[in-house]
Amino acid sequence: MARRLYRRRFRSVKNSKDVFVRRLFAPNLSFRSVALAAAMLATTAATLLPGNSLSAQDALAPAPSGSADAAATTEPVVIVTLGSVNQLTQDFNYLSGALGQPQFGGMFAMMAGTFTQGVDTSQPVGVLVPLVDGTPEPIALVPTADVKTVLKRLEAQTGPADELDDGTLVVAVGANTIFIRQVGNWAVLARNRSVLDQAPADPSAVISQMGSDYDLAIRLDMQQIPAPILDALIAQLRQGFDQAMARQGGDDAEAARQYAQNSMAQLEQVISQTDDLMIGIDVDATGRRIVIDGSFTAIPGTKLAQIYADQKPIPSAYATVVRDDAAAYVHAAASVSQETVEQARGSIKGAVEMASKALGQSDELSESEVGEVTEVINRIADLILESYEEGKLDAGALLLTDAGSMKFAFGSFIADGAEAASIVKDIANKLQGHQDAPRFEFDRDTYRGVTMHLIEADVPAEEDEVRKIFGDTVRVHVGTGEKSVYVALGDQSVDLMKEMIDGAATPVAAGDDLARIELNLMPILQYAQSVESNDAIASMIDALSRADDAGTLRIVSKAIDNGQRSRIVLGDGLLRAIGGAVREAQMKKMQQNNGQF
Structure with missing residues (x-):
């Protein structure tokens, strides 16, 4: 009986739903996200490299006795799962219909029926990639109770299968x-x-949970x-x-x-100190998203x-931006570790030096x-670092729109509001x-300890679309408190900014989220x-009016032990709005081509 080498039990599927969105609002977000993605892709690519090829004689030779025990084998470095044919067919039918292209769902169902005869269409497919003597060796797991029947149907592509003494089948692809092996x-x-x-x-104990949760x-x-x-x-x-x-x-250069x-x-730190990473994508036909x-x-x-252990949700002064009637909002409230501050210091210092050199040229x-x-750049960088050194990030932005009206306001904790002013x-x-310079009006008023300032600039006559939104003049209101800064876009947004200032007086207790972003398209x-x-x-708009939601895109980031998880949701309305735009483009193309695509 084959020796089982999977000594560490596979983590529960609840944990498999944990998401990677590295420090959504941390100072070194861009680098960290790209760095870990690069590490993941590089390692995954390594598993796909061909190993030592076998000659035909070697391929058909009996396996050496005890060869499995002799090889140094790891648990899977990579586990990949693909949802069952039934699941994929249902999800693809929903997705193609939501996007206004239902014919693609029918094509997928037809192709799936052709190439999966003999396969259990209720079970997922998996690939495990352990390292055997340091070499990646993919192991594919296909749900079928009779692989010989499946291979028989594929003989036109692979030729007939050979059967070895122990029942192992061999095909050339x-x-x-x-x-x-069955x-x-x-x-x-x-x-x-x-x-x-x-x-x-x-195999089902290893892959069925991931395979059922995600396509x-x-x-x-x-x-x-x-x-x-x-x-x-x-x-x-x-x-x-x-x-x-x-x-x-x-x-x-320096x-x-x-x-x-x-x-x-x-x-290097990310590569050497990462434990594991999981990404799952699911077209949820039942939940329509x-x-x-x-x-x-x-x-x-x-x-x-x-770094992750020190990153926890904190009470927020700007949680009022999380509103059901928002066109969009961004909210983040988290502690910031000293290690993050130190890394941010090096990154910001280098960025400032590069910016200074570029300006000099x-x-x-x-x-x-x-x-x-x-x-000025150095002062802004110093203020950002001073704010992180206080050990927290707390900020929120809110956009409200309807026909003919737009309001936008932003508020954030900052180490020294007087320095910002x-x-x-x-x-x-x-x-x-300077010609065409904005006009500034400082210390115009105060509201609950926040000093109000105004910046306004004329909109050039040729900027027709901007004028339709802001008029002839763009007016930006700025508020600076002892430990806060606020921005309101346009006179109509001042009341919204004041609502944020009112809310900041009574911070909301910490929830589960480190950060949350939501956009509603309608x-x-x-x-x-x-x-x-x-x-x-x-x-x-017409497509959205028949959807289950207002065209929602939501991103939520949460802390977990030694790491972080996050979820991105694209709602049914967003997909249908995209489909509406695609159909409109197709109709215009047909009109231009006399009814031909």
């Missing part, structure tokens, strides 16, 4: 030799015969990758970094090198884990003007005498249509 109600496929022994005795799911277990392979990956990235830096020239060096150090889930966790006890600014702009006043002084489209009529927008 192009230049590759595939070994197949294990209960599952067929196990691998490119090396001995690897078949590494398959789980009950496509991928779990990457970084710690199953041997240290030498991770070291080699880091070395290759480091070599590419060094080569890129060697080609870097110009006055900003600043660019320091910035990239800091980024490279963070990337698309869900993207995933999770990221760091190795317990590492610096990366400590501009032909439109004098040397003194470059110095003035750099000074001083920076704006300094900018105003530097812009004095009120935005209605406002856009009231500003300027458009056939595509009219078609989207």
